[in-house]
Amino acid sequence: MKSIVIRQPNELVLEDRDIPQPAVGEVRVKIKLAGICGSDSHIYRGHNPFAKYPRVIGHEFFGVIDAVGEGVSDARLGERVSVDPVISCGECYPCSIGKPNVCTSLVVLGVHRDGGFSEYAVVPAGNAWTIPDSIEDKHAVMVEPFTIAANVTGQAQPIEQDVALIYGAGPMGLVTVQALKGVYKVKQVIVVDRIAERLAMAERCGADWTFDNSSQSLQTALEEKGIRPTLIVDAACHPSILQEAVNLASPAGRIVLMGFSSDPSQVAQQGITGKELTVYSSRLNANKFPVVIDWLKKGLIDPDKLITHVMDYRHVSDAIERFEKDQKHCCKVLLTFAV
Ligand code: NAI
Ligand code: MN
Numbered sequence: 366m367k368s369i370v371i372r373q374p375n376e377l378v379l380e381d382r383d384i385p386q387p388a389v390g391e392v393r394v395k396i397k398l399a400g401i402c403g404s405d406s407h408i409y410r411g412h413n414p415f416a417k418y419p420r421v422i423g424h425e426f427f428g429v430i431d432a433v434g435e436g437v438s439d440a441r442l443g444e445r446v447s448v449d450p451v452i453s454c455g456e457c458y459p460c461s462i463g464k465p466n467v468c469t470s471l472v473v474l475g476v477h478r479d480g481g482f483s484e485y486a487v488v489p490a491g492n493a494w495t496i497p498d499s500i501e502d503k504h505a506v507m508v509e510p511f512t513i514a515a516n517v518t519g520q521a522q523p524i525e526q527d528v529a530l531i532y533g534a535g536p537m538g539l540v541t542v543q544a545l546k547g548v549y550k551v552k553q554v555i556v557v558d559r560i561a562e563r564l565a566m567a568e569r570c571g572a573d574w575t576f577d578n579s580s581q582s583l584q585t586a587l588e589e590k591g592i593r594p595t596l597i598v599d600a601a602c603h604p605s606i607l608q609e610a611v612n613l614a615s616p617a618g619r620i621v622l623m624g625f626s627s628d629p630s631q632v633a634q635q636g637i638t639g640k641e642l643t644v645y646s647s648r649l650n651a652n653k654f655p656v657v658i659d660w661l662k663k664g665l666i667d668p669d670k671l672i673t674h675v676m677d678y679r680h681v682s683d684a685i686e687r688f689e690k691d692q693k694h695c696c697k698v699l700l701t702f703a704v
């Protein structure tokens with residue numbers, strides 16, 4: 366089989382590997398579609414401190430179970446599945462309180478262990494979530510990115526009367542917009558970015574109002590309109606955003622951070638305590654695959670609004686390069702595997 370392997374930073378190869386056999390408790394998935402994410406590009410370019418090389422990247426993938434290991438029912442053969450990349454121990458403190466996404470021995474497929482940019486992948490049976498026939502392949506491969514939004518909203522518990530402000534109209538901002546509008550029916554969702562094309566995508570995803578902060582001050586614009594956001598999600602993830610969010614937030618507001626920058630954010634405690642703000646963080650997803658599969662079944666979200674490119678996996682270098690260089694026109698790029 367062919368696998369997309371990052372041998373070392375900046376060296377991507379299509380490697381011939383033996384088709385893997387599922388071990389006890391595992392299934393083998395014949396991959397049909399996989400999605401490119403910023404973290405794949407970070408591992409490729411050597412910007413992910415957790416990555417070990419060589420590595421088969423890819424943590425957003427969908428396919429069909431074509432072999433099962435010992436202890437897994439044959440009945441699962443032929444099942445269409447989306448794979449949760451979060452592998453956890455089930456016993457540590459975070460696991461015991463329902464946060465396997467921050468397990469003390471966390472393993473993420475495509476980061477710490479070989480992932481889904483491959484013709485076949487073996488994964489724990491419990492990570493392979495059955496996709497109902499009513500959900501099409503292209504939507505099934507988008508479950509993982511939407512689980513990030515499910516995790517963010519699971520932390521912040523949006524309500525209809527929230528005034529939400531989302532920083533960043535990249536894939537992560539857009540899935541969050543869709544969750545807030547489609548699932549939680551939040552009345553007012555504002556999105557801020559610096560790229561007009563991305564703000565247009567945010568509008569297509571349901572944003573009520575978008576703002577380009579490349580040349581104008583968001584704070585001034587919100588003050589003029591008398592808007593004080595009650596829920597702010599930072600899906601742009603620059604360290605300077607936290608202080609601005611604290612300034613803009615309504616008293617009793619919530620802020621959700623998603624970034625992994627190692628640079629400090631400077632923020633005065635007074636701004637947080639004076640308004641009794643709640644600051645959440647959100648990493649990957651905690652058991653959100655069934656939640657998003659249910660959203661898709663009910664038609665509450667529309668992954669098509671994020672998919673801009675579908676390319677053959679043999680063109681992966683070109684696909685990643687476009688994804689990195691063309692933020693105006695590229696959002697979610699899918700790779701097709703099965704012939
Ligand atoms: P992206 O880079 O495609 O999107 C970020 C967007 O933010 C861009 O459109 C950019 O123009 C905009 N932006 C940057 N600085 C801004 C500012 N000061 N004000 C307004 N807009 C600004 O990235 P993607 O894939 O949407 O991911 C967003 C962030 O989320 C990344 O930093 C990524 O590391 C993080 N992330 C976190 C996850 C988690 O589980 N916590 C999961 C996936 C991504
Ligand atoms: Mn992803």
Ligand code: ZN
Pocket residue numbers: 453454455456457458459460465468469470
């Ligand atoms: Zn654990």
